[in-house]
Amino acid sequence: MISLREVRDSDLPTFWEHLSDPAAQHVAAVTRQYHYDRGHFDSHWARIRSNxxxxxxxxxxxxxVVGHAAVYGPPDEREVTYWIGRAHxxxxxxxxxxxxLVDLVGTRPLHAHAAADNGGSIRVLEKCGFVITGHGKGFGQARDGEIDEVLLTLN
Known part of the structure; x- marks a missing residue:
């Protein structure tokens, strides 16, 4: 059974393990400094948990605990993100x-980005009602270069 609950301090070591996995980082492509440095990870999570x-x-x-999911951003630009540990x-x-998660949020539209070659994530988003609404380029830190991205929207 899959469920969501509030984040607990005891979840953070598992999140760090998931986010710092090089193979998962490569698939996600767009990573941040908190994927590579535990101090930045701790600061990032303290900031978002208090927001x-x-x-x-x-x-x-x-x-x-197998991952985390979130919605963030200004009301007219809310975006979803999620990370599931590779073993799952x-x-x-x-x-x-x-x-x-999207059932918890009454706000629409919701937006998402994915590396264009991340078929698994794109399928997840489409199964949840998101549709591809655009294409773009972004910097994939985990791949050390520019990547193609797809933009998706749930109305």
């Missing part, structure tokens, strides 16, 4: 978690 405009939840699969990919967890 009332960020809705962030821990993703549980059968009561095991391919089991429908991301789709179930994102479905539960």
């Amino acid at each position: 009332p405009d960020v809705l962030i939840r821990t993703v549980l699969a059968d009561d095991e 990919w391919g089991r429908g967890i991301a789709t179930a978690a994102l479905t539960a």
